[in-house]
Amino acid sequence: MLNIKNLHVAVNGKEILKGLDLDVGPGELHALMGPNGSGKSTLGYALAGRDGYEITDGSVAFEGQDLAELEPEERAAAGLFLAFQYPVEIPGVNNAYFLRAALNAQRKARGEEEVDSMTFLKTVRESIKTLKMDEALLKRAVNEGFSGGEKKRNEIVQMAVLQPKLAVLDETDSGLDIDALKLVAEGINGLRDGKRSFIVITHYQRLLDYLTPDRVHVLSDGRIVESGGQELSHRLEAEGYAFLEESAA
Amino acid sequence: MSALIDSLATEARLPADDHAEVRRRAHKALLKHGFPDLKTEAWKYTSLRVLEKRAFSDQRPGLSSLPELPFAATVLHFDNGILDATDLNLPAGVSLQPQTDEKLAAVDHGDRAGAFGWLNLARFEQAWQLRIEGQQEQPLVLAISTAEDFHGDVHPRLAIELAAGATAQIIEVHEDRGEGLVNIVQDIALERGANLHHLVSRHSAQSAWIQRSEAKVARDADYRFHALDRGGRLTRHDLAVTLTESGAQAEIDGTVLVNDRQHVDFHTAIEHEVGHTNSRESFRILADGSGVGVFNGRIHIHRGADDSHSDLNTANLLLSESARINAKPELEIYAEEVTASHGATIGQLDDQALFYLRTRGIPADQASALLKQGFAAAPFENIESESIRNWLIGELGQLL
Ligand SMILES: Nc1ncnc2c1ncn2[C@@H]1O[C@H](COP(=O)(O)OP(=O)(O)OP(=O)(O)O)[C@@H](O)[C@H]1O
Numbered sequence: 001m002l003n004i005k006n007l008h009v010a011v012n013g014k015e016i017l018k019g020l021d022l023d024v025g026p027g028e029l030h031a032l033m034g035p036n037g038s039g040k041s042t043l044g045y046a047l048a049g050r051d052g053y054e055i056t057d058g059s060v061a062f063e064g065q066d067l068a069e070l071e072p073e074e075r076a077a078a079g080l081f082l083a084f085q086y087p088v089e090i091p092g093v094n095n096a097y098f099l100r101a102a103l104n105a106q107r108k109a110r111g112e113e114e115v116d117s118m119t120f121l122k123t124v125r126e127s128i129k130t131l132k133m134d135e136a137l138l139k140r141a142v143n144e145g146f147s148g149g150e151k152k153r154n155e156i157v158q159m160a161v162l163q164p165k166l167a168v169l170d171e172t173d174s175g176l177d178i179d180a181l182k183l184v185a186e187g188i189n190g191l192r193d194g195k196r197s198f199i200v201i202t203h204y205q206r207l208l209d210y211l212t213p214d215r216v217h218v219l220s221d222g223r224i225v226e227s228g229g230q231e232l233s234h235r236l237e238a239e240g241y242a243f244l245e246e247s248a249a
Numbered sequence: 250m251s252a253l254i255d256s257l258a259t260e261a262r263l264p265a266d267d268h269a270e271v272r273r274r275a276h277k278a279l280l281k282h283g284f285p286d287l288k289t290e291a292w293k294y295t296s297l298r299v300l301e302k303r304a305f306s307d308q309r310p311g312l313s314s315l316p317e318l319p320f321a322a323t324v325l326h327f328d329n330g331i332l333d334a335t336d337l338n339l340p341a342g343v344s345l346q347p348q349t350d351e352k353l354a355a356v357d358h359g360d361r362a363g364a365f366g367w368l369n370l371a372r373f374e375q376a377w378q379l380r381i382e383g384q385q386e387q388p389l390v391l392a393i394s395t396a397e398d399f400h401g402d403v404h405p406r407l408a409i410e411l412a413a414g415a416t417a418q419i420i421e422v423h424e425d426r427g428e429g430l431v432n433i434v435q436d437i438a439l440e441r442g443a444n445l446h447h448l449v450s451r452h453s454a455q456s457a458w459i460q461r462s463e464a465k466v467a468r469d470a471d472y473r474f475h476a477l478d479r480g481g482r483l484t485r486h487d488l489a490v491t492l493t494e495s496g497a498q499a500e501i502d503g504t505v506l507v508n509d510r511q512h513v514d515f516h517t518a519i520e521h522e523v524g525h526t527n528s529r530e531s532f533r534i535l536a537d538g539s540g541v542g543v544f545n546g547r548i549h550i551h552r553g554a555d556d557s558h559s560d561l562n563t564a565n566l567l568l569s570e571s572a573r574i575n576a577k578p579e580l581e582i583y584a585e586e587v588t589a590s591h592g593a594t595i596g597q598l599d600d601q602a603l604f605y606l607r608t609r610g611i612p613a614d615q616a617s618a619l620l621k622q623g624f625a626a627a628p629f630e631n632i633e634s635e636s637i638r639n640w641l642i643g644e645l646g647q648l649l
């Protein structure tokens with residue numbers, strides 16, 4: 001699904017990712033952890049194709065396709081989704097309208113037929129219900145004035161509607177209350193179908209308890225310095241990142 | 250500035266009718282003050298050069314087309330600026346009459362900055378008085394349109410009076426296809442407790458479109474104004490609202506779109522003459538191409554107008570390097586126990602928001618159109634009538 005080799009990414013001329021390797025197979029869920037500033041969000045942005053995130057070395061292949069050659073919208077249509085750590089407020093753009101425009105733009109790019117508004121509303125309503133969100137949020141401007149938790153849940157609603165092949169979820173659990181965390185986890189698990197893959201960026205074990213990741217990676221200073229199974233995240237929870245420095249030394 | 254006097258305001262061009270006295274007085278005032286130039290403070294961003302180069306023809310142009318509107322309305326068509334008042338089917342409570350000379354003789358358009366007002370008074374074809382009583386459910390549409398072969402100058406003059414307690418919606422739809430001068434003067438009065446929603450949707454081609462709307466708002470009356478200006482070669486709108494008695498209130502919302510070589514200048518003024526009066530204003534300009542957008546929003550809270558409140562906000566989007574925006578709030582406060590907040594920003598499309606939309610699969614062009622549309626539509630979100638709101642927002646969508 002996703003093959004990252006020796007990825008170097010510079011932001012504003014400053015190298016942030018310094019030789020990152022990561023392979024995510026179909027149906028797998030990988031957890032990505034690591035201290036603040038280690039480059040987790042940078043990886044997400046680089047995958048999504050944000051301006052100014054320059055790949056200076058290495059490669060990223062998504063289903064065999066070189067991501068660097070695609071515009072952000074082409075990556076989305078190819079099946080890549082990024083749930084933002086800080087979802088962006090878009091004043092004046094109606095949430096439901098935006099979601100439908102996004103879905104139809106992707107479908108059009110893939111040569112599929114557009115969905116009519118009835119079918120669309122049905123799909124959205126289901127996701128909204130799963131996440132126990134207020135339907136009124138659909139009529140509001142995208143993320144504008146949403147609470148922190150509402151924004152995060154709105155990202156998962158978008159994921160559920162857009163049905164990506166690979167979703168990168170950047171700290172979607174941060175700022176969620178305990179019930180919401182569970183709902184988001186259910187939202188993610190509901191989309192696990194043996195083919196769809198996930199990279200879940202998180203600082204906490206709590207979300208991973210619900211998700212049971214296939215692999216856990218630790219990113220530090222732009223590189224993956226440790227990979228393992230679930231025991232790794234438990235160890236991080238107990239000991240923090242200190243042991244990494246010891247093993248690096 | 251005599252070029253404009255020569256082309257527009259020679260004595261020979263004063264219509265010979267029974268308003269001679271009124272016209273002569275206006276003509277004298279115009280000659281005395283002259284037309285504004287870039288040294289005239291209120292006109293410093295808007296040059297009349299385009300106008301100076303034109304010759305105005307008296308030839309009657311072809312019939313201009315009526316706009317199609319997606320809501321039921323009583324339509325007054327000002328064909329090439331002139332209303333044909335025969336066979337008007339006005340609803341009960343609405344009447345239209347010529348203005349009296351007594352009223353016209355009392356008009357004061359001030360100095361040079363009001364030159365076009367004087368020109369209108371000297372040259373108007375008809376001066377109408379529209380009086381509205383009771384609750385008018387259906388909007389009244391003033392459709393002012395020009396045909397492609399319109400090369401003349403036309404000076405519509407209209408007084409609008411709302412009787413005490415009356416409610417009405419007046420929607421002006423201005424569609425220009427010509428290359429002349431349309432010079433409108435409106436004199437609006439809201440008697441006690443009246444409620445007027447005044448909307449202007451304008452799109453001008455090559456004509457200079459100059460409009461002066463003055464509204465006086467009495468006790469507990471409510472004046473609401475919405476403008477959607479979709480650009481023009483030279484458009485200038487002066488809107489002056491005076492809150493004359495306590496409980497009077499004004500709300501102004503507007504969006505201006507300019508592109509190519511368009512130039513639109515909005516000057517608004519809200520006068521809080523007495524205490525316990527409220528106003529709110531929000532104005533947006535989106536300037537693309539080599540377009541120029543000007544907004545000057547003046548709030549004047551007079552001495553003794555205590556316990557008055559006003560809020561003025563202008564947010565603007567500069568969409569190209571050669572576009573220009575001059576947006577300025579101007580507050581003068583001489584009263585006590587007053588709140589007056591104001592803000593002005595000029596920015597560009599938000600990169601983060603663009604990126605966010607694109608990561609959802611929306612192509613760059615469509616994403617920026619969505620953002621512009623969202624930004625431009627904000628001042629119309631508070632329009633209660635869904636059909637009118639959607640109509641205005643739809644007009645926006647065609648351009649962005
Ligand atoms: N535009 C930028 N210019 C310069 N440095 C930047 C820029 N954007 C990010 N960085 C730096 O890159 C590093 C990695 O940031 P990133 O947001 O990827 O960290 P993170 O691992 O997601 O951290 P967190 O856990 O706090 O979310 C940080 O040191 C950050 O300051």
Ligand SMILES: [Mg+2]
Binds near residue numbers: 085
């Ligand atoms: Mg981060």
